[in-house]
Amino acid sequence: MASTATYGSWPSPIDAALAAAHDGRPDFVGFVGDEVWWTAPRPAEGGRRALVRRHPDGVEESVLPAPWNVRSRVVEYGGQPWAGTVRADGSPLVVFCHHPDQRLYAYEPDAPDGAPPRPLTPLSPVGDGLRWVDPVLRPERDEVWCVLEEFTGPAPTDVRRVIAAVPLDGSAAEDRTRVRELSDGRHRFVTGPRVSPDGRQVAWIGWDHPRMPWDGTEVRLAGVTDDGAFTEARTVAGGPEESVPQIGWTADGHLLHVSDRTGWWNLYRTARDGGEPVALCPREEEFAGALWKIGLSWFQPLDSGLVAVVHGRGAATLGILDPESGDLADAVGPWTEWAATLAAHGTRVVGVAAGPHSGHEVVELDTCTGFARVIGAPHKDAVDPAYYPEPEARTFAGPGGREIHAQVYAPRNPEFTGPDDERPPYVIWAHGGPTGQAPLVLDLEIAYFTSRGIGVAEVNYGGSTGHGRAYRERLREQWGVVDVEDCAAVATALAAEGTADPARLAVRGGSAGGWTTAASLVHSDVYACGTILYPILDPAAWATDETHDFESRYMDSLMGPIAEVPERYRERSPLEHVDRITAPFVLLQGLDDVICPPAQAERFLARTAGRGVPHASLAFEGESHGFRRADTLIRALEAELSLYAQVFGLDRPDVPRLELRK
Structure with a gap:
């Protein structure tokens, strides 16, 4: 009693102490081959963000020891700080931003020599230097494409941002001239590039002062030449009073974007002929949120043509959308809030979710069976x-x-x-x-x-x-x-x-x-x-x-x-x-x-x-x-x-x- x-x-x-130990959440999930990786908070280790790898047997491993801190400072709030791929020999290669110096590093955790991460980008003596976010690995070009934020003077506003290509061989680590700039600097703010499945087109989001990204942004689309340059960039969606916080490509080469043109962030397919975009599931619900960090992800197209979406009014849940019929089926489980981080691989969708009785966990949905399960950072009642x-x-x-x-x-x-x-x-x-x-x-x-x-x-x-x-x-x-x-x-x-x-x-x-x-x-x-x-x-x-x-x-x-x-x-x-x-x-x-x-x-x-x-x-x-x-x-x-x-x-x-x- x-x-x-x-x-x-x-x-x-x-x-x-107990509350502090559970502060923060896993974030920025992604696939490296068949493996799921993410970043995780470490309050007891100086508040760093660790990079976590889930092996095929389900074992979680912190890939980099302290003091490695996988976190970007671009626009100060950062964003997607890492990307990974599998080499021809089956071993993983990851590129990440290290918070203290903001350099990009490449790391091969399974390399037989056990070599530490090697820097890919240089330091800069100007202002707060060079920063990087939202990387996209382009192994066929031996490059990583990402957002470059470069300070040009001592003031916080002495800064420029472009999409840039960084060589993976480390040749730019001491030589800024080896970094190729890809976008034209038209916009003060840009997101990372999203490359079409055939590699011949690239899209990104840009906006300018005094607008914030939830006020108005533009979707820019360009061709990609054989030598990896952007060409004939043009605006295909968005505008001064239309917010587009995310874009992505379907497996068959259609560009998707989220827009609030009706007053709600809904998902659209961009018209190839420059006509009006097609709403895939028009609802008075939000299919995205505020773009506070570069590279947030509220939707992910699947190889099957379906689209995984985080949506809702107030609370946000994970659903699988059929863009042809508009049917939307929500994942079943105790999770009532899904974060703005999704990754897809084959029929698997991975995100970060929580509920009123559980903290944030890494959750995987099998779209064939409809079964969802916790695969990382499982909630345990303290x-x-x-x-x-x-x-x-x-x-x-x-x-x-x-x-x-x-x-x-x-x-x-x-x-x-x-x-x-x-x-x-x-x-x-x-x-x-x-x-x-x-x-x-x-x-x-x-x-x-x-x-x-x-x-x-x-x-x-x-x-x-x-x-x-x-x-x-x-x-x-x-x-x-x-x-x-x-x-x-x-x-x-x-x-x-x-x-x-x-x-x-x-x-x-x-x-x-x-x-x-x-x-x-x-x-x-x-x-x-x-x-x-x-x-x-x-x-x-x-x-x-x-x-x-x-x-x-x-x-x-x-x-x-x-x-x-x-x-x-x-x-x-x-x-x-x-x-x-x-x-x-x-x-x-x-x-x-x-x-x-x-x-x-x-x-x-x-x-x-x-x-x-x-x-x-x-x-x-x-x-x-x-x-x-x-x-x-x-x-x-x-x-x-x-x-x-x-x-x-x-x-x-x-x-x-x-x-x-x-």
Whole structure:
């Protein structure tokens, strides 16, 4: 029989170390011959990304030891960091981007001499150097084709991007001139090349400032000459107000693309004669998402002519589409969320999936039998699942009656229940992006709080993906308004219905969610405290010279061009209105963050000092945008809980006390 104890004071076996150990997910799946490979997080190894190989007997092997870190920094968010093929002798060859120096390396793990990875690309003394992403191996040319990001000066915006060919013999490792540039530099941003089955055509996606890739992109198609050059490039799909986040080729040479031309990201077959593209499964659902990383994959054509697709409204599932009939059959299994990484080989489709009771796993679907099974990174319950929350997907009413989508995680612990006359504290989680989405999956960071008696509500506020373009564009020029209002609406609704204690509501978020958190403390009196992680705090500086190139014009759509509406930037800026903050907060910042630089946090804290508002800050060396190291994750989670304990009046001797200053 469960004991009665104050919400938020319950003991729990899910400590911060356990949550940190399960942070991150497998990603960037691919086939090397018949084998499945992917990248995997290693929080205990400095937060590196390992390259994992699944042998035919099912054994998983970390291909490269620490400190090898398979992760790209192109557009800072990176993307597909590796590619592999099988040599004529049956041995694998992989090419990957190593995070510390951003060079491409080639590696033959089964080579008899056991040679380490060898560099394929040079270092550069200019700016942040040369970076590479979304590689495509072209063994018949002894090359790898990929996106080259090259800094031309010291500023974050002194950068150019092209599709380039790197020789596999290593001759470019010390000689930049040996890298062949393939695309014409027409666009500031490009994805990697997708080569037609006959090798005679190539397609890629491009876009320019001030658009973000979810605003408008173009599909470029070119011929490939006998000497491997691109020729007669032209635009065949997309446009300034049409977002195409992925392209691919069918086995018989048709170009596929996803477009939101109807207001929903649907799958199309590009017309060969330049006519209108053909919708293969027109639905008010999303068959793709926001292109935050180069090389994300929501669909994969199969040799049979069928297409594997990740689709849905809100939640995303894996389906097999017959493009001729439009029939779509979904994979059966406990997984309710599929990530934007798919690979196909013969009749096999591999992806990464999770559910409300399981973390992300590598899952394989046999399209002949319809049978799906976990083949890598299998979920294992770290504790009794009775300590996991039971999430509820809900829709709330916001200002003007607009719909707000959210996931609500009530407190749950098999050993404890709260008093009948008490309502639990709740923390409103604002996701990053803001053009992003909080998936409905098991997250031990959420369980860390719910198993202690603190509820969590993840808000997919207006501007989030998963619900069509109109829902995304609610945030256009309304950032700091719609996101703040939607989070507050969910919080107050939970309090009004008796789910949450109205006096013990908190808000937290990282990156764009850190902005929403700080803006909520400035513009709302709903919350008793907040946790601000690696935030945007000064939009005027962020719109000029205090962020990286990819998002340097993001504010044009989120707030409007700064030259036209400077007052809007000042009015919404948390930095300009720290005098309005009365609720305690903690600010957590990575010192190597070039997306949301620590300078903004430092200015914010300097203006807060001496104002009488209890607050704390923690800065973490070696952490960039988003925390990856186990020790950082532990310290950050415990600091957050200590803040809530002090503000909500909870007894939490299991975490170090966070010293709040005024």
